Amino acid sequence: xxxxxxxxxxxxxxxxxxxxxxxxxxxxxxxxxxxxxxxxxxxxxxxxxxxxxxxxxxxxxxxxxxxxxxxxxxxxxxxxxxxxxxxxxxxxxxxxxxxxxxxxxxxxxxxxxxxxxxxxxxxxxxxxxxxxxxxxxxxxxxxxxxxxxxxxxxxxxxxxxxxxxxxxxxxxxxxxxxxxxxxxxxxxxxxxxxxxxxxxxxxxxx
Numbered sequence: 001x002x003x004x005x006x007x008x009x010x011x012x013x014x015x016x017x018x019x020x021x022x023x024x025x026x027x028x029x030x031x032x033x034x035x036x037x038x039x040x041x042x043x044x045x046x047x048x049x050x051x052x053x054x055x056x057x058x059x060x061x062x063x064x065x066x067x068x069x070x071x072x073x074x075x076x077x078x079x080x081x082x083x084x085x086x087x088x089x090x091x092x093x094x095x096x097x098x099x100x101x102x103x104x105x106x107x108x109x110x111x112x113x114x115x116x117x118x119x120x121x122x123x124x125x126x127x128x129x130x131x132x133x134x135x136x137x138x139x140x141x142x143x144x145x146x147x148x149x150x151x152x153x154x155x156x157x158x159x160x161x162x163x164x165x166x167x168x169x170x171x172x173x174x175x176x177x178x179x180x181x182x183x184x185x186x187x188x189x190x191x192x193x194x195x196x197x198x199x200x201x202x203x204x205x206x
Contacts, residue, residue: 001066001205001206002077002193005173005191005193005205005206006108008109008160008171008172008173008191009110009167009171009172010109010110010112010165010167010171010172010173011105011110011111011112011173011174011175012108012112012113012114012158012161012172012173012174012175012190012192013102013113013114013139013175013202014110014113014114014115014152014175014176014181014195015096015113015115015117015125016115016116016117016177017071017177017195017197017201018176018177018195018201018202019094019102019113020091020092020093020094020125020128020155020173021092021093021094021095022091022092023089023090023092023121024090025066026089026090027086027087027088027089027090028157029089030085030086030087030089031070031086031087033086034076034078034082034083034086035073035074035076035078036070036073036074036075036076036086037122038204039063047169052066052070053165054151056101056119056146057116057117057118057145057146057149057151058117058145058146058149058150058151059118059119059138059145059146059147059149059199060149062119063080063084063118063119063120064080065070066083066120067080067083067084071083076186080103081146084120086122087121088120088121088124091121091124091125091128093128094125094128094129094130096130097203098130098202099129099130099132099138101140101202101203101206102138103138105206106139106140110140110141110165110167111139111140111166112140112141112142112143112161112165113135113139113141113142113143114143114152114158114161114174115142116145116151116152117144117146118146119146122146141164141165143157143160143161145157148160148195152176152178152180152181152184152186153178153180153181153183153184153185154184155184155188157201158174158184158185158188158190161190162188162190168189169188169189169190169191170189170191172190172191173190173191173193174190174191174192174193175192175193175195175202175205176192176193176194176195177194177195177196177197179194182194193205
């Protein structure tokens with residue numbers, strides 16, 4: 001393990017492509033099957049770049065409003081359930097080895113989850129960690145953008161987490177697959193580590 005990580009009091013993990021596998025193409029394909037095209041212009045690997053998707057992951061609109069917006073822009077008659085299934089198609093699994101890693105790290109560190117996400121995804125992924133009914137049981141604390149009304153890379157979201165855990169940036173290590181999020185955390189003095197699926201995912205750092 002990297003020495004800086006080993007000496008950190010607080011470890012902050014992103015969710016998508018760090019803890020849980022994400023297949024964005026699966027959602028894009030599912031949306032196209034419903035007649036919703038061009039979504040890739042708005043949705044990225046970190047789930048959103050603006051507009052309705054940002055509002056949704058910051059909890060500023062409801063799942064019903066999200067579904068209604070997609071129906072309107074695509075002029076389709078898909079049901080909420082059809083849209084929800086398509087939106088959740090990107091969500092993969094949480095490996096048993098990842099669960100064991102978090103359990104092991106909790107023996108020496110405070111380990112928390114910090115995710116840009118939304119209510120629809122939350123309802124689907126929260127019970128995906130084998131042996132746990134909720135990710136809140138696996139981690140010492142879970143932080144979700146749709147509950148905080150903030151999202152990465154806004155520095156305020158990191159500051160809120162650090163303040164709650166009474167931990168200095170230099171005592172913290174952060175793991176994310178987004179370069180923008182990594183840069184924001186680094187600018188606050190947080191030890192930050194980019195996670196790449198091509199380099200073994202989170203295991204590259206442990």
